[in-house]
Amino acid sequence: MSNHPVEPILFVSISARGHLNPLLTIAGELAARGRHGLCFAADDDARSEIEALTGESEVEFVSLGPQARTLNPTLWDDEAYKAATTQSKWKNWVALMREALDVNTLTEKYLVLDAEVERLKPALMVVDSETVYAVDVAMTRGIPFVLSVPYPVSGFFLPLLPKDYPTPLSGLSQRMTRAQRLTNRLLRLRFLTLPLQKGMPKKLMAYMKVRKQLGIANPTGSVAAKIDEATAVFAYSVFGVEYPFPAPEKLQMLGAVVPSTPRFETHSLTRWLDEQESVVHMGFGTISRLSVQQVASLVEVARRLNGRQSVLWKLPKAQQDLLPSDGEMPPNLRIEAWIPSQPEVLAHPRVRAFVTHGGGNSVGECLFFGKPLVVAPLWLDCHDLAARVADCGAGLVVTDTRTFDADEVTAQLTRVLNEDSFHERARHWAARQRAAGGVGRAADLIVGYADRLGAG
Template sequence: MGEGRKPLLFVSNAGAGVFNPLCLIAAELARRGTEDLWFASDECCRADIEKIDEGDGVRFVSLGETNPDSSPADWDDEMYRLATHRSRWKAHHAVVRRQFDPTGGKDKYLALDAAIEEVRPALMIFDSVNPLGLVMALKWKIPFVLSSPFLPSNLLLARTPRGFPMMHTGLPLRMSFPQRVGNTMFKLRAGLMFLHPRMLRLALEGISLVRQLQLPREFLSPSAKVDCADLILCYTVFGLEYPFPVPDKFHLVGAIIPPMPEAPDDDDLSRWLDANPSVVYIGLGTITRLVRHEVHALVEVARRLHGRHAVLWKLPAEQQHLLPPRDELPPNLRVESWIPSQLDTLAHPSVKLFFNHGGANAFHESLYFGKPQVIRPLWVDCYDQAIRGVDSGVSLTVDDPQRIDVEDVLDKVTRVLTDPSFRQRAEHFARAQREAGGVRAAADLILGNPALK
C-alpha cells in the first residue's frame, strides 16, 4: 500500500435487505470526497454501485453470480414454502440449514481474496450475514465494521437476559407461561440443529479453513463477528428493540436514508399522490409470492376502502396476471410493478399507512417518515419486527400471516388509521431515528475508525 493510502472495501451479499444500506453508506462516503472506495458483491449489484457518481465514485469488484442457495428470490417453490411455514421453528430451521455456510463459497472466497491482495484495504465494512467478509478480514488481519439491518438481539443472543425472546420466534418480551416454554424449546432446538449431518459437514469445512488459513480460533465461535468487529452499525433505535445491555461498539443509527427526494422526476405518481389526501401503500417486499386468491383479497380490501382511502400497490410484474381484469379493479386502486423510490412514496404526506411484510428495512424506513403500519410477516426475522411494532405502538399484525383475510386486514387498517396513537408513536420514532443520525452517523463512525488515521 502506498504511503498515506487508506482504501475502504465494502463486501455485501446481493440480498436487498443487507446490500441497500451498505450501498447508501458507500455513496455517502463518496459524496464527502472519500477516496479509494471499493465494493465487492455479486455481479447483479454492479449497476447499483457503478451509478454512484459522487466524488470519485466507488469501484466495483465482482464476486461472480449469485448462489441460489443464499438468494431467497431464487429459491424454488418448495424452499419458499418451508421458509414461510406457519411453524416459526420449521421456517427458522429451513432458512438456517439452506444459508449456513461458514466459508462463503469457494469461488467467491477466491475472488475476494484476489481483490484484497490488489486493493489492500485499511478497513472492511460488510454485512452481518456474510461469512466471506469475516473469513477474509481475519485472514488478512484487517479491521472491520459490521453492518446489520436487524435488531441488535439478532447478533447478541448469548448476551440477552434470561427469558429474552429468541430471534425468529416473534414472541413478545412479556410472555405467558406457554410462550416462555415455547421460547426455551426453540432455543434448545436451535442449538441441537447443528448436529444435523449437513450442518456438521459445513462446520468441519469451517474448521479445515481455519487450519489452512491459520485463522484465529475465534472464527469458529458463533459470536466471532461481534467479538472481532471494531464497530457494529445497527439500523434501528432502542424503544423499538427491547432494552438490554449492548457493548459500546454497538451503534444504533436508525434507518439508512439517502438525500431526499431520491427520484425527483417521478411527476405522474407524485400528481396521483397529491390528488389523493389519504393513501394506503401496499409493498410486500421482493420475496413475497402471492397467489391468486391473495391478490383478489387485497383488491377487495381496496374496494372496501373506496370513498375513504386510495390504495397504491407495488405488485411485481410477474404476479400481475393474477389480478382481475382491469375494468373490474376499484377506481381508488393504483397498481405499479415498479416505483422509482419507495422512500419518496413513504415521505409523501398523503401516505398515511404502510401495509408491508415486516422486513427490517421496510419497517424502519416507514417509521423514519412517521408512518404507522399493518404487517403481514413473511418469514423468520419479519415476525420479530412485527411484534416490536405492536409493543411499541406503531403497528398491528394480521391475525394469520398464512392467508389474507379481507375482514381482518380491513379491521387492522381501519384501527391504525382512526386511532391517532399509532401515528403519534410513529412520529415519535421518526424523531428518534433522525436524532440517531442515519447514514451521516454511519459515515462519521466509519471515517473515525483508527485504521483510517
C-alpha cells in the same frame, strides 16, 4: 485498475436487498461527501446500482461474480422457499441454514474476495453480518471491519440476551404469558441442536474442513469471535422499538439509514401521489412470494377503501399474473412493478400508512417518516419485527398471514388510519430515529474509524 489516493474503504454484501440496501445508502452518502477510495464488492447484478452512487467522488464496483442462488432467497426455487415459510418458525430457520450452508459457493466467494482484498489493500471493511466470507477475509487478514446487521440486532447477540428475552425468530412479544415464557426457553435450548438437524452434520463437517484448509482465522465461524474483533456493529433501529438488552459499547444504534438526497423528484409516481388526498402504501419486499388468495384479498382491501383511500401497491411483475382476471381493478388502486425509492414514497405527505411484510428496512424507513404500519409477517425475522411494531404502539399485526383475510386487514388498517395513538407513536419513533443519526452518523463513524486507521 483504479488509482486510489488513500487506502480504500471496502464495502461488501450479498445481493439480498435487505442486506445490500443499508450499505448502498451509506456508501452513497460518503460518495456525496466526496470521500475518496470507496470500493464496493458485490455480485454482478448490483453493478449498476453501485456505479450509480457516484457523487462528489466515485464508488468502484468490485465484482464477486454472478449471483449465488443459495445466498439470495429471491433466487430459490419454490420448494426451498416453501420449506422456509411454513407455520413452524423453527423449521423455517433450519431450512434457511440448510440452503445457505453451501460449501462450494462460500468457498468460491471467499477466494474471489480474498484476491480483491490483496489487490486493494483496504484500511477498513464495512461488511454485512451475513456475508460470512467477507467477515472471514477481514478477520484472517487482520483488516479492521464494521459489521452491518439489518435485522433485529438482538439476534446477533444471542449469548448476551437474558433468559426471558424473546428468542430471535420466535415472533414473541416482550410481554409474554407463562406458557410463552416456557416456549421461549425451550426454543433457546433448541438452537443448540441446529448442528444435529437432518443433513446439517455432513454440511458442517465439510465446511469446517474447508475453512481449516483455507487457514481462516475463525475456523468455527464463532459469532462471539466476530463481535470481539469488530471495530463496531451497526444496527438500524433504536432501543424502544428493538427490545433493550445488555449490549457492548461497540454496538451503534443508528436508526434507519435513509438517503439524504432524493432520487426521483420528477418521477410520474410523485405527480400521482401529489394528486391524491390520502394514500395507503402496500409492499412486501423482494423475498415474499404472494399466493393467489393473498393477492385477491389485498385487491379486495383496496376495493373496500375506495372513496376513502387511494392505494399504491408495489407488486413485482412476476406476481402480477396472480391478479384476479374476472373483473376490473378498483379505481383507487395503482400497481407498480418497481418503485425507484421506497423511502421517498413513505416520506410523501399524502402517504398515511404502510401495509408491509415487516422487513427491517421497511419498518425502519416507515418509522423514520412517522407513518404507522400494518404488518403481515411472511419471513423469518419479520415475525420479530411485527411484535416490536405492535409493542411500540406504531401499528398492528395481521394474524392470518396464510390468506390475508380481507376483513382482518381492512379492520386493522382502518384502526391504524383513524386512531390518533398510532400516528402519535409513529411520530415519536420518527423523532427518536432521527436523533439516532441515521446515514449521517454512520458515515461520520466510518470516516472516523478510517482516518484513525490511516485511510485518510
